[in-house]
Amino acid sequence: MQSPFPLYAPDQLREFEARGIRACGGDAGALMARAGLAAWQCVLKHWPRARRIVVACGRGNNGGDGYVLARHALASGLDVRVLRLDAHAARTPLAMQAHDAFIAAGGRVACFDGELGDADVLVDAVFGIGLSRAPDAHASALIEAINRHPAPVLALDVPSGIDARSGDAPGIAVIAERTLQFIARHRGLRTGTALDHAGDLALAALDLPDTVFDGVELAALALRADALPGFFPLRPRDSHKGRNGHVLCIGGDHGSGGAILLAANAALRSGAGLLSVATRAEHVPALLARRPEAMAHAVDDVAQLAPLLSRASVIAIGPGLGQGDWGRQLLEAALASALPCVVDADALNLLASSGQCLRGQDVATPHPGEAARLLGITTSEVQRDRFAAAQALQARLGCTLVLKGAGSIIASAGQPPSVICAGNPGMAVGGMGDVLTGIIAALLAQGMAAGDAALAGALLHAVAGDAAAREDGERGLLPSDLAPWLRRLANPMRR
Numbered sequence: 001m002q003s004p005f006p007l008y009a010p011d012q013l014r015e016f017e018a019r020g021i022r023a024c025g026g027d028a029g030a031l032m033a034r035a036g037l038a039a040w041q042c043v044l045k046h047w048p049r050a051r052r053i054v055v056a057c058g059r060g061n062n063g064g065d066g067y068v069l070a071r072h073a074l075a076s077g078l079d080v081r082v083l084r085l086d087a088h089a090a091r092t093p094l095a096m097q098a099h100d101a102f103i104a105a106g107g108r109v110a111c112f113d114g115e116l117g118d119a120d121v122l123v124d125a126v127f128g129i130g131l132s133r134a135p136d137a138h139a140s141a142l143i144e145a146i147n148r149h150p151a152p153v154l155a156l157d158v159p160s161g162i163d164a165r166s167g168d169a170p171g172i173a174v175i176a177e178r179t180l181q182f183i184a185r186h187r188g189l190r191t192g193t194a195l196d197h198a199g200d201l202a203l204a205a206l207d208l209p210d211t212v213f214d215g216v217e218l219a220a221l222a223l224r225a226d227a228l229p230g231f232f233p234l235r236p237r238d239s240h241k242g243r244n245g246h247v248l249c250i251g252g253d254h255g256s257g258g259a260i261l262l263a264a265n266a267a268l269r270s271g272a273g274l275l276s277v278a279t280r281a282e283h284v285p286a287l288l289a290r291r292p293e294a295m296a297h298a299v300d301d302v303a304q305l306a307p308l309l310s311r312a313s314v315i316a317i318g319p320g321l322g323q324g325d326w327g328r329q330l331l332e333a334a335l336a337s338a339l340p341c342v343v344d345a346d347a348l349n350l351l352a353s354s355g356q357c358l359r360g361q362d363v364a365t366p367h368p369g370e371a372a373r374l375l376g377i378t379t380s381e382v383q384r385d386r387f388a389a390a391q392a393l394q395a396r397l398g399c400t401l402v403l404k405g406a407g408s409i410i411a412s413a414g415q416p417p418s419v420i421c422a423g424n425p426g427m428a429v430g431g432m433g434d435v436l437t438g439i440i441a442a443l444l445a446q447g448m449a450a451g452d453a454a455l456a457g458a459l460l461h462a463v464a465g466d467a468a469a470r471e472d473g474e475r476g477l478l479p480s481d482l483a484p485w486l487r488r489l490a491n492p493m494r495r
Contacts, residue, residue, distance in 0.1 A: 036068020
């Protein structure tokens with residue numbers, strides 16, 4: 001599917017399921033039959049040589065889907081074992097019907113006793129979208145056994161133990177090689193902890209009509225690399241530097257000149273027409289040597305910043321700013337101006353201590369630690385529900401918000417959140433956030449609205465990181481490695 005595409009939360013998925021049953025003439029078993037068949041076809045497609053399949057089934061309808069898959073595998077002549085958590089076969093009528101049909105077909109069902117046995121493929125059908133708590137001890141033992149087993153794992157709908165709403169794992173969770181979602185895509189599988197558990201994601205829409213989705217607001221939008229060209233139309237042939245904006249980067253207190261240089265370089269590589277830097281005098285020579293296109297200015301106090309503010313169209317503030325009097329005064333002057341600001345790093349920490357808000361024209365780009373300080377909670381609480389944290393922080397600051405991390409989330413007032421489905425662990429290194437600050441500032445300067453600049457900037461940043469990682473690997477990836485890719489990716493081919 002071309003991105004952006006919609007993502008949904010568990011309550012919405014339950015509504016789709018109810019509508020899907022009505023679309024099947026009220027036959028809930030027919031919908032489960034479609035799900036189980038789709039899961040079996042997924043096994044055939046990705047593991048065609050598998051001869052031994054172990055299916056771990058819970059007591060709910062997710063387990064019912066597993067029983068249907070097991071029956072298809074049995075009919076195909078495979079060695080199939082179904083393991084259930086306890087002596088109770090199922091707790092829902094649908095799951096019980098699927099269980100009984102598997103038994104009637106000659107299937108074997110055993111209670112999990114600590115061992116899974118030999119298998120070429122494991123199927124996780126223990127918990128579905130309803131789980132939002134840590135699994136109990138017996139379920140945890142089963143999940144641990146699945147994760148220890150050498151066979152690849154197919155998770156049905158959601159890896160057991162993952163919260164489909166938030167992406168959190170309250171306890172232990174299945175680590176799947178693939179996850180097959182049913183009916184619609186789950187927002188919780190696109191960010192945070194879930195990214196290390198879901199593996200490759202696929203969707204089985206179960207042949208339901210489009211009317212099933214009518215009138216239901218999406219919970220989030222997902223953007224992949226294929227959405228990037230849509231943000232970057234060709235420039236007019238008569239473009240000039242003034243038309244592409246003037247970014248003023250403010251930061252680089254004593255000992256932190258590299259941060260503001262990274263932001264400045266990223267802004268230029270992302271298309272800013274003009275770029276000025278306000279920094280400490282000691283950093284000016286190095287900045288000019290590395291990036292002569294930048295207009296570097298030594299700024300010791302707010303009075304020296306005033307003429308630079310008068311010429312700029314966008315401010316990027318925070319990289320290397322520090323939290324002393326120098327940084328605090330420059331931040332106050334920037335926010336007192338009428339210019340849109342991209343606020344990051346130490347500027348966010350200063351906001352956390354002052355309680356000050358931003359404006360609708362601004363963009364804030366916190367990592368989870370900075371978000372936690374701004375919200376007065378722990379970093380763990382932010383990561384436990386990144387969607388809720390992003391939306392709470394957007395309301396707290398009053399601007400467009402980019403919550404960085406695995407599956408960065410963009411929140412704007414009155415809009416569903418968006419998730420960036422790109423980026424890699426190699427980007428977890430100091431300075432990457434400074435690059436993002438410069439990118440977003442450049443896009444604002446070129447005329448994008450705050451929400452679009454945040455979306456396009458976060459996506460460009462992540463896709464450039466992926467491109468750079470493909471060259472030499474993730475470990476050792478540096479923020480400066482993104483620079484050539486920013487230019488390439490921000491320029492569609494001329495026809």
